[in-house]
Amino acid sequence: MIDMNTLKYDKFSSLTASSSLAHPPYISDTPRAVSLLTENMDKLDWYRLSTNPNAMKLLEQNQTKIDWMGLSKNTSPAAIDLLERNPTKINWICLSANPTAIDLLSRNQTKIDWIWLSMNPAAIDLLERNPTKINWMCLSANPGAIDLLERNPDKIVWVWLSMNPNPNAIKLLEQNADKIAWCGLSKNPAGIDLLEQNPDKIDWWMLSKNSSAIHMLEQTPDMIDWVRLSENPNAISILSQNPDKIDWRGLSENPGIFEFEYDYKAMKDHMHDSGICEALMANRFHPSNMHKFGYWGFDDMVPAELHEGTEIFSIYDEEEGVWW
Numbered sequence: 304m305i306d307m308n309t310l311k312y313d314k315f316s317s318l319t320a321s322s323s324l325a326h327p328p329y330i331s332d333t334p335r336a337v338s339l340l341t342e343n344m345d346k347l348d349w350y351r352l353s354t355n356p357n358a359m360k361l362l363e364q365n366q367t368k369i370d371w372m373g374l375s376k377n378t379s380p381a382a383i384d385l386l387e388r389n390p391t392k393i394n395w396i397c398l399s400a401n402p403t404a405i406d407l408l409s410r411n412q413t414k415i416d417w418i419w420l421s422m423n424p425a426a427i428d429l430l431e432r433n434p435t436k437i438n439w440m441c442l443s444a445n446p447g448a449i450d451l452l453e454r455n456p457d458k459i460v461w462v463w464l465s466m467n468p469n470p471n472a473i474k475l476l477e478q479n480a481d482k483i484a485w486c487g488l489s490k491n492p493a494g495i496d497l498l499e500q501n502p503d504k505i506d507w508w509m510l511s512k513n514s515s516a517i518h519m520l521e522q523t524p525d526m527i528d529w530v531r532l533s534e535n536p537n538a539i540s541i542l543s544q545n546p547d548k549i550d551w552r553g554l555s556e557n558p559g560i561f562e563f564e565y566d567y568k569a570m571k572d573h574m575h576d577s578g579i580c581e582a583l584m585a586n587r588f589h590p591s592n593m594h595k596f597g598y599w600g601f602d603d604m605v606p607a608e609l610h611e612g613t614e615i616f617s618i619y620d621e622e623e624g625v626w627w
Contacts, residue, residue, distance in 0.1 A: 378403045
C-alpha cells in the first residue's frame with residue numbers, strides 16, 4: 304500500500320516543473336487547491352480558475368486575466384457581483400445555467416438561453432412562468448424540476464432523467480423501469496440501490512466514476528475502469544492500494560486529493576530520507592526517456608539528433624492520453 308501523503312507530495316510538489324502527469328492547469332478549477340495554485344501562478348489555466356468559487360480573491364487581483372465565460376459559470380456570489388460590474392463581458396449562455404445568478408437573469412430575460420436555464424436547479428419558478436420556452440430534455444436532468452416533470456410525464460426524456468440525481472427521480476424510474484437508460488443511471492449517485500438490484504445492466508465504465516459506488520467497485524475490481532476511477536473523488540482509498548493502475552492525469556483533476564491537510568515539510572523530508580526522490584528521478588531521467596526531456600521542459604538535455612523533426616520526438620498518444 305502506498306502512503307497518500309507521499310503520493311501527493313511526489314506528484315504535486317516536487318515534480319511540478321518536470322512531470323507531464325500532474326500540473327496546476329488540471330486542478331485550476333478545484334476549490335481546495337487554491338493555495339497550491341497561488342504558488343504556481345505561471346502555470347494556471349485561467350479559464351478553469353475563473354470557474355473556481357474559492358479563487359475570487361485571486362481573480363479580483365488579476366482581472367485582466369479573467370476568462371469571462373468561465374466566470375459566468377462561477378457560483379460564488381462574489382463572481383456575480385463582478386459580472387454585474389462588467390455586464391458587457393457576461394456570457395449569457397453560461398450564466399443561464401448558474402444557480403447563483405437567478406436575480407441577474409430575471410432582470411435580463413431577453414438575454415437568457417432557455418436551453419441552459421432548463422438545466423438550472425434554481426430556475427424552476429422562472430421556467431414555470433415561461434413553459435413554452437422550456438427545453439424538456441435538459442429539464443429531465445434538472446434535480447430541482449421533479450414536481451414539474453411529474454406534472455408533465457409525457458414530456459420527460461427518460462435518458463436524461465436516468466442521470467437526474469434527485470432521489471425522487473429514481474422513484475419515477477422505478478415506476479417506469481422499461482424506460483431506464485442504464486448507461487446514464489450507472490453514473491447517477493442516487494441510483495445505487497436500483498443498480499445493485501440489476502447488476503447485469505450496469506455500465507461499469509460509467510460506474511467507475513460514480514462517487515456513491517465505491518463499495519460496488521471494491522467488490523468487483525476486475526470491472527473497474529481505472530482511468531475513470533482515477534477521477535472519482537471518493538476512490539482515493541482504492542487508488543492508494545493500486546498505485547500501478549492510477550491514471551495520473553485523471554488523479555491530477557480529482558478534487559478528492561485535496562480533502563485533507565498535509566504536513567508538507569514532513570512529506571518532503573520523508574521523500575528524500577526514504578530514497579523515493581532519488582529512485583523517482585533516476586526512473587524519469589533514465590537515458591531511455593531522453594526523447595521526452597524536451598516536452599518536460601529540459602530542452603538543453605536533449606541531444607541534437609533527438610530534437611523535433613525526428614520520428615521519435617514527443618509523440619502524443621490520444622488513446623492513452625500520454626506523451627511518448
